[in-house]
Amino acid sequence: MKTLTLLLDKQLKPVFLRIAYGLRHAIQTGKLTANEPLPSARKLAEQLGTNRHTIMAAYQELIAQGWVESIERKGYRVAQSLPIEESNHSLSYHPLVEKAFNWDINTDISESSLDKPAHKYRYNFAGGSPDVSLFPFKDFKSYMNESLSRPNFDDLNYGNNAGNNNFIHQVKTYLRRVRSITDKEIIAVNGSQEAIYLIARLLLKSGDKVAVESLGYQPAWNAFKTTGADLVPIQQHDNGIDIKQLEKVFSTTDIKLLYLTPLHQYPTTVTLPIHERMAIYQLATKYNVAILEDDYDHEFHYDCQPLIPLAAEDPLGLVIYLSTFSKIMFPGGRIGFIAVDKALVPAIMRYRSVMNHKPNVLMQDAIGRWMQDGGFERHLRRMSKRYHQRRDHLIQLLNMYKAQGIALDYDLPAGGMSLWLDIKSHAHELEQVCHENDIYLAAEHHFHLDPTKDENRYVRLGYAGLSSDALTAGLHSLFTLLKEVQSRGY
Numbered sequence: 001m002k003t004l005t006l007l008l009d010k011q012l013k014p015v016f017l018r019i020a021y022g023l024r025h026a027i028q029t030g031k032l033t034a035n036e037p038l039p040s041a042r043k044l045a046e047q048l049g050t051n052r053h054t055i056m057a058a059y060q061e062l063i064a065q066g067w068v069e070s071i072e073r074k075g076y077r078v079a080q081s082l083p084i085e086e087s088n089h090s091l092s093y094h095p096l097v098e099k100a101f102n103w104d105i106n107t108d109i110s111e112s113s114l115d116k117p118a119h120k121y122r123y124n125f126a127g128g129s130p131d132v133s134l135f136p137f138k139d140f141k142s143y144m145n146e147s148l149s150r151p152n153f154d155d156l157n158y159g160n161n162a163g164n165n166n167f168i169h170q171v172k173t174y175l176r177r178v179r180s181i182t183d184k185e186i187i188a189v190n191g192s193q194e195a196i197y198l199i200a201r202l203l204l205k206s207g208d209k210v211a212v213e214s215l216g217y218q219p220a221w222n223a224f225k226t227t228g229a230d231l232v233p234i235q236q237h238d239n240g241i242d243i244k245q246l247e248k249v250f251s252t253t254d255i256k257l258l259y260l261t262p263l264h265q266y267p268t269t270v271t272l273p274i275h276e277r278m279a280i281y282q283l284a285t286k287y288n289v290a291i292l293e294d295d296y297d298h299e300f301h302y303d304c305q306p307l308i309p310l311a312a313e314d315p316l317g318l319v320i321y322l323s324t325f326s327k328i329m330f331p332g333g334r335i336g337f338i339a340v341d342k343a344l345v346p347a348i349m350r351y352r353s354v355m356n357h358k359p360n361v362l363m364q365d366a367i368g369r370w371m372q373d374g375g376f377e378r379h380l381r382r383m384s385k386r387y388h389q390r391r392d393h394l395i396q397l398l399n400m401y402k403a404q405g406i407a408l409d410y411d412l413p414a415g416g417m418s419l420w421l422d423i424k425s426h427a428h429e430l431e432q433v434c435h436e437n438d439i440y441l442a443a444e445h446h447f448h449l450d451p452t453k454d455e456n457r458y459v460r461l462g463y464a465g466l467s468s469d470a471l472t473a474g475l476h477s478l479f480t481l482l483k484e485v486q487s488r489g490y
């Protein structure tokens, strides 16, 4: 017989009624279901530290009300058909039943307006969705099996919180080789979002100012806002953040942190030229601003080798670099990492222990083995090739629609998983109609910090998660809807 945890109201007397109410509440809230056996009076009395007669009286009360039945030689069980609550008067005065609790909830972060997740739409043009169906689950299973066959007991226990040693070693080696990041410490995190929240908690206080790209990543903004910090938007030009405006803001406002997606700007996908990245670093040193560099999908870079991030040349150690396995593997894996100057590590670990000791150690261990064996980079090469083909297919289709007279423009994204498409007008309306027709798409208004800057002409088209056939069919539906929306002019 399972142990019952009852909600008992100490104010309620006599005791048998208190227990009867606790049992009834367990039935009403689904903890006990129709026909479920109940503990014997003796067992429940032992559990609750009372005597058998009190329990029998409680059961009798509930039998009288129709919540419980007594079956000969089998004992008590929850009634097969439960009474309608309104017909029961004897216990309904209890305050918990009469009114709902009034939650006073902080409303400092923006709500999502989606009624279902993007991947549930027939065509999902969400910008950051990888094609999870192409993940080599069979290969990866062997690394998971190894992790379970030869568990690392240091990891399985509390402590060792920065991450699995081999995972950290593999990430460091990889970053040194492909990103030229040589002098940072690695901390494993549950995806970049946790890292952004962690860094926000660590560095920001109420009233601090965070400079962000004026078009950007709302989940990061939300994390900053939870600390009470204010966001300062910096305008963008064709290649990313506007350095002149950044300098003006740095020189006139006390900025604590700059959050940046320089390699593939989110959401426009453009790459900030190297001399501008260097200029930003100079400004950050001059005005003593820390930089949070979010490198979320730079593994997928098609037209040249992946570029070197700001974190690679950071003699002052002011750049905190983030990356994630969400795009390379799948977002549900929840593994990412922070590459940070060693001076910050103890403070980050202290803050992390407040919310979460460490990410899932089996996943870290398996990824470490996968990286060590070369499987990770093989997968990366395969996926880069596939996403590159999808990007090119998308471009072909867009050019075809353009040739048919649809007004559209775009800059060829050098990498990543999405394209920033200028459809000239009705972006918001197109998004709405697409959602109604089972197509997921995000228009520019989702990405503006200042809503008055919305020109209602750009949409973010994710292509990585769609096969060539799905891209062809999805775009056909999308442009049919666009023509309708624009001709109706609403």
Ligand SMILES: Cc1ncc(COP(=O)(O)O)c(C=O)c1O
Pocket: 128, 190, 191, 192, 193, 194, 217, 261, 266, 294, 296, 323, 324, 325, 326, 331, 335, 336
């Ligand atoms: C700009 C940016 N940062 C970070 C992430 C990744 O988040 P996570 O690692 O929490 O899945 C994304 C994913 O969409 C993103 O677009």
